[in-house]
Amino acid sequence: MFADRATIIIKSGKGGDGHVSFRREKYVPNGGPDGGDGGKGGDVIFVVDDGLNTLTDFRHRRKFAAEPGQEGGKKNCHGKNGADLILKVPAGTVIKDAASDKVIADMSGDNKRQVILKGGRGGLGNQNFATATMQAPKYAQPGGESIEIEVKLELKVIADVGLVGFPNVGKSTLLSRVTNAQPKIANYHFTTLQPNLGVVDLDGAAGFVIADIPGLIEGASDGIGLGHEFLRHIERTKVIIHMVDAAGTEGRDPIADIKAINHELEAYDPEILKKPQVIAANKIDAIYGDENEVIAKLRDEFETDGIKVFAISAVSGQGLKELLYHVNNLLATCSKEPVIYEQEFDPALAFFKDEAYTITRDDDAAFVVEGPKIEKMLGYTNIDSEKGFLFFQRFLKEQGILAELEERGIVDGDTVRMYGHEFDYYK
Template sequence: MFADRAKIIIKSGKGGDGHVSFRREKYVPDGGPDGGDGGRGGDVIFVVDDGLNTLTDYRHRRKFAAEPGQEGGKKNCHGKNGADLVLKVPEGTIIKDAETGKVIADMSADNRRQIVLKGGKGGLGNQHFATSTMQAPKYAQPGQDAIEIEVMLELKVIADVGLVGFPNVGKSTLLSRVTNAKPKIANYHFTTLQPNLGVVDLDGSFGFVIADIPGLIEGASEGIGLGHEFLRHIERTKVMIHMVDAAGTEGRDPVADIKAINKELEAYNPDLLKKPQVIAANKIDAIYGDENEVIENLRNAFEPEGIKVFPISAVSGKGLKELLYEVKNLLEKCPKEVTVYEAEYDPALSFYKDEPYTIERADDAAFVVEGPKIEKMLGYTNIDSEKGFLFFQRFLKEQGILKELEERGIEDGDTVRMYGHEFDYYK
């Protein structure tokens, strides 16, 4: 079975604890604290591997964890950092939070490498806590906790053209004829259980990727049959080819079939019907002449809507050139960029959502916000980057911290201080 979805548990590495020790040497009576810092925990990183086209590797193994950082040692020895966990996925894989369904990362286009979970920072050794009044601190900072979440991996095939139609209308035969793909072909329903990709090369160095989407059935948008597994692959395509049996060998009504499939597409995602469409009326090698009543009905039903009908034979190759060049013309009018889903969720933002915090006014009138979750979030988030800062802002809003600041009377231009970071507040 084609593996285009997998649910797994991923865990970053815990930061190593800081060490408590004191320098003890023969001629150094007052050596002082020398506990080293803990090592950083390993990150969980997803990378695109062009050699993969399924999520099979994640079907039989559920849990993946990065290494924890080592504890700090004596004589200011820094604990070893934990090794990162690198998970390879096919291009087009979307990583979602399993509980909320929100997108964490889309491994498409230029996004070839994404840190999904950052390892915990190592704790500071007791040497960092020595002061003029506390010269022998007997405590050190623990390492930051690991983050563990369940994610859904979902592969959406990246192709320029989606080839759709009811079972057994000849989609696989067409793909094998116009590309170098070698799909399984047989005269029975649901021969294709996974999208097959192939590259169409036309004169003038113009080529495009075409995907044979497995046969749809009515009720697919509700998950009947293998509906959802197949429909998700159409979302990335730019142009759709509806393929029907013009010879009526299955006893079906092609006009009704196309309307039924468009109904399923609309129910799954209304934006799918905004994509350009063409109709390939296949199996004309099995009819007398190049036209018949079926093709005439197709033209009358769909060409007034701007959807052209092309009588073809996937077996003999008749009419394929005209069909492919029309697809080429439609693609040239489409946006060039790949559809990429924006991140909606940062696991670190919700991992510490239930921990308490305090808001107080400092002597200089700054608002001081403190609490374990604030400190941990600052440790996990790179607020120097625009993306990281926006995620941190969203965290403050979702936790109700911004609302409470407003209730405390904060105004534009006021200073907010959080563990060594200062921000100017603007609504």
């Protein structure tokens, strides 16, 4: 089965904690602080691999994590940085936040490499906090937190032209005839289980990339018959070729088929119907004469709307040249810019925004401040020392906690409680 979607969990590396230590050498009775800085955590990086065309590598493994940075050491030793995690994906892969379905990155066009999650910064060792008045700081900075999110990977093929139609109308045969693609061809519904791409070369013209988009039947936009698996692949195309069976070998009504598929495209994304369309009435080799009443009805129905109808035979090649040059002319009227999905979601901003804090009042009117980052900072800071307390106070100011306490009406002498610690507030 073609794998064009995957849902995985990615995690950047936590930054290594800064170290607290002091020089302890013979004949150096008052050695100063020598705690080293922690190493940076590894990033999560997505890279386009032109040798890949599916997301199969992500079907059987769900969690991916970069290495954490190492803690700083004695004697000013810097902790080792964590190794980055490199995830290879095919061109055209869109990375979305699973919770909001918003785009994080589109691995298309010039975007061949993108850092999706940054590793936590390394914490500063206690040597960085020594001053003339505080020569032996007993605290260090914790490493930056890692970021873990669930993401959806969606492969949206990059083709100029999308070839659509109900099963068995000859799409795969046409693709094999006009390009170098070698799709499997058989007379079964859903024979094509993956989008097939091929390059059309035209004399005196630039040519274009065409994709056979399978799975489009009535109800496709509701996910029936693999519809959702493949509808996304038509989003990047610029021109749509509707292929129908003009000989009626399947007993279908071509006009009804085109309208049904357009209905599914509109239900999935109304913008798709704004793309230029052309109709390829296939299998004229199986009818008597060059044309029949089916082709005449198609022309009467659609050419008044500017949608040209070409009578073709994908088997014999009849009419293909005229069809392909018309499609090439339509492409010349389209924007040359590739369809790239803009970023809608920044994991780092969302992650640290979620690490909120709460301010409540106890029965004795004391202010109670709680939050994961506050708890972590208290665990790493020696607030019993003057410098350590000033360090923690600066953290509260940078996080906007002191400003919010003042908005809540705190005054000098009020009590503030944080995870077992109690302070008197003075501005």
